[in-house]
Amino acid sequence: VTHDEVADLLPAYALGGLDEDTVPIDEHLRGCRECSELLATYLEASAALGEAVPPVAPPASLRAAVFAHAERRYPEGRGWAWGRWLWQRSSLVAAGILLVLSAGLGLGNAVQQRQLDQSQSTLALDERGLALLTSTETTVDRMSPLNPSPTNAHGHWYHRGGIQTQVFVVEFMPTPPAGEAYYGWLELRDGLWQPVGRFTLDSTGYGRIILLGGDGSNARGVTVTRQSGPSAIPSGTIVLRGPSA
Amino acid sequence: MSSTNAVNFRVGGGSGLTNEQVQGDSREAEARADVALVRRLARGDRAALGELYDRHATRAYSLACRLVGPTVAMDVVHDAFVVLIDKPQTFDPTRGSFRAWFLTSIHHRCLNVRRAQRPTQSDDVLAEHASGETDLADTVVARLRDRTVRDALLGLGHDQREVLVLAYYGGLTQSALAARLGVPLGTVKARMRRGLLGLRAALRGENDEVREERA
Numbered sequence: 001v002t003h004d005e006v007a008d009l010l011p012a013y014a015l016g017g018l019d020e021d022t023v024p025i026d027e028h029l030r031g032c033r034e035c036s037e038l039l040a041t042y043l044e045a046s047a048a049l050g051e052a053v054p055p056v057a058p059p060a061s062l063r064a065a066v067f068a069h070a071e072r073r074y075p076e077g078r079g080w081a082w083g084r085w086l087w088q089r090s091s092l093v094a095a096g097i098l099l100v101l102s103a104g105l106g107l108g109n110a111v112q113q114r115q116l117d118q119s120q121s122t123l124a125l126d127e128r129g130l131a132l133l134t135s136t137e138t139t140v141d142r143m144s145p146l147n148p149s150p151t152n153a154h155g156h157w158y159h160r161g162g163i164q165t166q167v168f169v170v171e172f173m174p175t176p177p178a179g180e181a182y183y184g185w186l187e188l189r190d191g192l193w194q195p196v197g198r199f200t201l202d203s204t205g206y207g208r209i210i211l212l213g214g215d216g217s218n219a220r221g222v223t224v225t226r227q228s229g230p231s232a233i234p235s236g237t238i239v240l241r242g243p244s245a
Numbered sequence: 246m247s248s249t250n251a252v253n254f255r256v257g258g259g260s261g262l263t264n265e266q267v268q269g270d271s272r273e274a275e276a277r278a279d280v281a282l283v284r285r286l287a288r289g290d291r292a293a294l295g296e297l298y299d300r301h302a303t304r305a306y307s308l309a310c311r312l313v314g315p316t317v318a319m320d321v322v323h324d325a326f327v328v329l330i331d332k333p334q335t336f337d338p339t340r341g342s343f344r345a346w347f348l349t350s351i352h353h354r355c356l357n358v359r360r361a362q363r364p365t366q367s368d369d370v371l372a373e374h375a376s377g378e379t380d381l382a383d384t385v386v387a388r389l390r391d392r393t394v395r396d397a398l399l400g401l402g403h404d405q406r407e408v409l410v411l412a413y414y415g416g417l418t419q420s421a422l423a424a425r426l427g428v429p430l431g432t433v434k435a436r437m438r439r440g441l442l443g444l445r446a447a448l449r450g451e452n453d454e455v456r457e458e459r460a
Contacts, residue, residue: 011437012419014349016356017412019420033339040341042438045445047345049413050308050352052391058306062319066298066326067291073330074289164295192303213295232315 001028006035014042056232057194063213128165129210132158143170143222143242150174151205155224155240159216166211168196168222170240173205176226183227184209185234186219193233194219272342275300279343287333294330301344302326305351312355312414321354356416382410397447405440408433 001009006028012018013025029036132138143155151172158167168184176182184196194214199207221243227236279300285293305325309318325347328335336346386406389395398406407426411417419437423430 008434011434011441012412014441015409015412015437016349016352016416017418017422017437019418022353029340030337036337036339040339040345041445042441043341043345043349045441045448046352046413047342047348048391048394048397048444048448049409050348051304052389052394053307053311054390055303056307056310056315058302058322059319062306062322063298063302065323066302066330067294069323069327070291070294070330074291213298230315232310 001025003028003032003035006032007038010035010039011042014039014046016046055192057188057192059195059230060197060209060211060213064211067212128163128212129167129208132160132163132165132167135160135163138163139216141222141243143224143240144244145240146238153205153240155222155242157216157222157242161215161217163215164213166196166214166216168199168209168211170199170201170207170224171205173199173201173207173239175201175205180226180228180236182207182239183225183230183234183236185223185225186214186216187221187223188218189220190218195230195232196222198230199224272344276342276344280338283329283333283336283343286330294326297329297343298326301347304344305347308348309351309355312352312416313358317355317358321351321358325350325354352413359416382407385410385414393448394444397444400447401440401443405436405443408436409440409444412437 001024006025009018009020009025013022018025029039138158138160141157141159143157145153149172151174153170153172153174155168155170158169170182170184173182182199182201184199186194186196188194196211197209199209201207221241223234223238224240225234225236226239227234279297282293282297282300286297302322305322306318309321312318313321328350329347336343340346382403383399383406386395386398389398398409401409408422411422411425412419417425419430419433422433426433
């Protein structure tokens with residue numbers, strides 16, 4: 001394609017409205033400063049359209065998957081400090097890590113990148129959750145039921161400034177009705193809600209979620225809801241809230 | 246009168262800066278910080294990734310949710326970050342800000358998904374108006390959260406607003422737009438170009454300057 005043809009197509013390129021293959025345009029852009037600057041002008045406007053939609057907080061699992069990929073890509077990053085610390089001090093943790101790694105490596109030959117990222121994510125969550133729980137500097141906020149609970153249902157939110165890990169624990173939770181489950185939410189200081197995830201309960205009503213990324217300083221509280229499925233903001237019934245007064 | 250003088254006259258003293266200029270300065274500082282973060286990421290600094298994620302993930306995920314729904318949005322945003330992590334050099338600062346580049350990456354990925362999975366399922370507004378009612382663009386604009394962008398769009402002519410909205414949020418290509426609107430392809434291209442430039446000028450407050458200069 002010629003320079004003039006590319007320049008003619010750049011508005012549609014910025015809006016995602018091209019009928020043509022973008023590869024020749026991308027190739028031209030790499031060598032043409034004039035077209036690159038013209039495209040930057042159009043992209044400034046089209047990006048504003050993208051920013052104008054109502055905000056939706058991404059789920060914690062997205063952050064975990066992204067960071068798991070980064071850990072594999074940059075294995076010597078500072079984030080491994082906690083992992084090395086645990087490795088040197090706990091044979092039990094080391095065995096667990098080996099098991100997860102083995103599973104991850106075994107899968108790695110047969111599955112797609114995203115599945116491997118998920119395995120790495122599990123490993124990273126386990127490491128960092130344990131590190132947080134064993135720190136004497138960790139803050140523990142209690143979550144209490146809004147209504148009296150015959151089962152003594154309650155929860156705890158573990159977080160520490162500067163440590164990009166949070167742990168959410170619920171205990172003695174009654175079995176939810178069929179089709180419903182318990183979900184955790186961070187209530188952020190800017191008014192948005194960040195999904196924490198779904199609690200998987202054992203037979204005693206205990207469940208935990210380890211959230212990688214974020215130290216909790218941007219949140220003013222935690223809420224646990226009972227609802228029929230995941231959602232962008234809390235729905236269903238609020239059952240726990242914290243920190244308790 | 247230069248545009249700078251016009252701006253100072255309009256504000257009437259003080260800092261001599263319009264809100265749009267203050268926002269513009271902030272945007273430029275943000276853009277410079279993003280470039281620095283991408284360079285750090287390219288050197289393997291994962292803390293830089295954390296900052297980039299915190300600054301851009303919500304915008305990216307919000308747009309993807311709007312275009313393809315939350316389930317596919319997860320994959321789209323994840324894949325975009327994977328490309329950023331693996332090939333940070335694909336971001337070229339000469340083509341604009343990281344914010345615009347990353348959102349464009351998300352937008353193009355979403356449109357690719359939608360075009361492969363017609364009819365669309367996530368865009369209720371466009372689905373409701375599949376018959377092609379004339380106020381479709383205005384209906385979509387009215388549902389936008391950002392008032393500045395909404396007002397800027399409403400300040401454009403309807404023809405320009407229509408092609409921007411149908412292309413960006415509806416995923417219609419130039420030729421599809423020409424067929425839908427019953428106008429030549431060249432007309433669609435011209436409306437896109439003028440619409441984008443008009444939107445950019447409005448967001449920068451340049452339209453007000455022009456009006457005041459004329460007054």
